[in-house]
Amino acid sequence: MTDTAPATDPLLDHAAPPSGALEGIRVLEIGTLIAGPFAGRLLGDMGADVVKIEAPDRPDPLRTWGQAEEDGHHFFWTVHARNKRCITLDLRVPEGQKLFLDLVDHADVIIESFRPGTLEHWNLGWDVLSARNPRIVLARVSGYGQTGPYASRPGYASVAEGASGLRFLNGFPDQPPPRLAVSLGDSLGGMFAFQGALAALVARDRTGRGQVVDVALSEACLAMLESTIPDYHRTGHIRQPSGTRLDKIAPSNLYKSADGRWVIIAANQDTLFARLCHAMDRPELIDDERFVDHVARGQNQDDIDKIVADWASNHDADELSALLIEAGVVSGPVNTVADVVRDPQFRARDMFVPHYDSRVRADILGPGIVPKMTGTPGTVKWAGQPEPGFDNRHVYTDLLGLDPSEIARLSDAGVI
Structure with missing residues (x-):
C-alpha cells in the first residue's frame, strides 16, 4: 500500500x-x-x-x-x-x-x-x-x-x-x-x-x-463484419481483403498527389460522383455507361480508379483538398499523429x-x-x-x- x-x-x-x-x-x-x-x-x-x-x-x-x-x-x-x-x-x-x-x-x-x-x-x-x-x-x-x-x-x-x-x-x-x-x-x-x-x-x-x-x-x-455473414449465408461469397479500397465501392480509395501525399477520395454515391466529375473537368464521365450508377462503377472499379488517380497525381495535396471541398466531394488527408494534434477541427x-x-x-x-x-x-x-x-x-x-x-x-x- x-x-x-x-x-x-x-x-x-x-x-x-x-x-x-x-x-x-x-x-x-x-x-x-x-x-x-x-x-x-x-x-x-x-x-x-x-x-x-x-x-x-x-x-x-x-x-x-x-x-x-x-x-x-x-x-x-x-x-x-x-x-x-x-x-x-x-x-x-x-x-x-x-x-x-x-x-x-x-x-x-x-x-x-x-x-x-x-x-x-x-x-x-x-x-x-x-x-x-x-x-x-x-x-x-x-x-x-x-x-x-x-x-x-x-x-x-x-x-x-x-x-x-x-x-x-x-x-x-x-x-x-x-x-x-x-x-x-x-x-x-x-x-x-x-x-x-x-x-x-x-x-x-x-x-x-x-x-x-x-x-x-x-x-x-x-x-x-457488416454484410459478410449474410452474403456468405445466402450466396457463399467470402469477402476478401481489398487493400486500400472496398470491392464494388467506387471510387473510394487512396490517391497519391503530385507532392507524394495520400488523399482519400470517397465519391461512390451518384451525386458525389457527379460532383467529382465536374471537379476533374470530366462531366462526360457522368453518363459513361461504365460509370452511370453505383453498380456499374463497382463493376469497372479499376477503370474509374485509374482515371481519378491520374487526375490526382497532377495536383498537390493542398490543391486537391481545396478543389474537392469546393465541389462538395467527401475527401481528406491521411494524417500522422503530428498532423492530428495540429488539426483545427479536432x-x-x-x-x-x-x-x-x-x-x-x-x-x-x-x-x-x-x-x-x-x-x-x-x-x-x-x-x-x-x-x-x-x-x-x-x-x-x-x-x-x-x-x-x-x-x-x-x-x-x-x-x-
Whole structure:
C-alpha cells in the first residue's frame, strides 16, 4: 500500500465523483490492460466514480506499456487510468474477498476482465455478488465469453481479431493480414462493455435488479463484419481483403498527389460522383455507361480508379483538398499523429485534453471525450494515479470506515 503524496498534491482532492451524466454511479474496476480499463475509462469520462483495484504485488501491466517514455514513465497509463481512484486489494485471500464484498455494497457496476471462472475461484461469482447487492451490474470481458467450448481459453485482442474474421479482411490479397497499430479488438470489447453496462443500469431502474453483461472480444470484433455473414449465408461469397479500397465501392480509395501525399477520395454515391466529375473537368464521365450508377462503377472499379488517380497525381495535396471541398466531394488527408494534434477541427472540438500527471508534474495531452454532451459534458480530472494504492486511505476510510491502524494492519499483511 502506498499513500505518500504530499497534502498539497491536487490529486488528493477528488473524493467526490466527477460531474457528468453518470454522477452518483460508482464502479469497481478489477480488469487489467486494455479492454476492461477502457470500459472503466469511458464510464469515468461520463462522471462515474471509478475505483480501480490492483493486486498489491501485481499492478496493472498497463503502467509500463507504450512505445514512448520520459524518465522511465510510459504514457499509455494516463489514457485508460484517467479519472480513476486507485486502490490495492488482494482478491486471492479471504480477507481481501471480504473487503471486496464490503465495497460491492457501495457500488453500482463491477468491471472485470479475467479468464472465465477466476471470480468463481475466488468465491466472488455472480451468485455471491448479486446476493450481496441485488442491484449490482457485473460487466465481464473475456476472450470468448463466459460460455461455449472456448470459454476457458485465454484471449488477447490480436487473437480475437483473427478468430472473428476481422483480421482476414485487412490488408491486400495474397499478403499476410496485418494488424492495426492499436489494440482494436480490446477497444471494441471495452466499448461494448461500456454500452452493456449503461443498458443494464437503465434496465435496473425498471426492475430494481442488476445483471451480468457478458462481452467476448471475439464477438465484439465479429459484430463489425457488416454484410459478410449474410452474403456468405445466402450466396457463399467470402469477402476478401481489398487493400486500400472496398470491392464494388467506387471510387473510394487512396490517391497519391503530385507532392507524394495520400488523399482519400470517397465519391461512390451518384451525386458525389457527379460532383467529382465536374471537379476533374470530366462531366462526360457522368453518363459513361461504365460509370452511370453505383453498380456499374463497382463493376469497372479499376477503370474509374485509374482515371481519378491520374487526375490526382497532377495536383498537390493542398490543391486537391481545396478543389474537392469546393465541389462538395467527401475527401481528406491521411494524417500522422503530428498532423492530428495540429488539426483545427479536432482542436475546436476539444479532442486534446490536458491530463495532469504527477509523475512528471505537468499536463500531458490525451484524447478528448466522445460523445459531446450538451447538458452533462464529460470531464478529465486527472491522469492515472502514479502508484498502486494511491487512494487506499481515502477509499477505505470514506466507503468502509476503516481507521488508520486497520489500514496499516491490512497493508502489513499484504491484503491491500
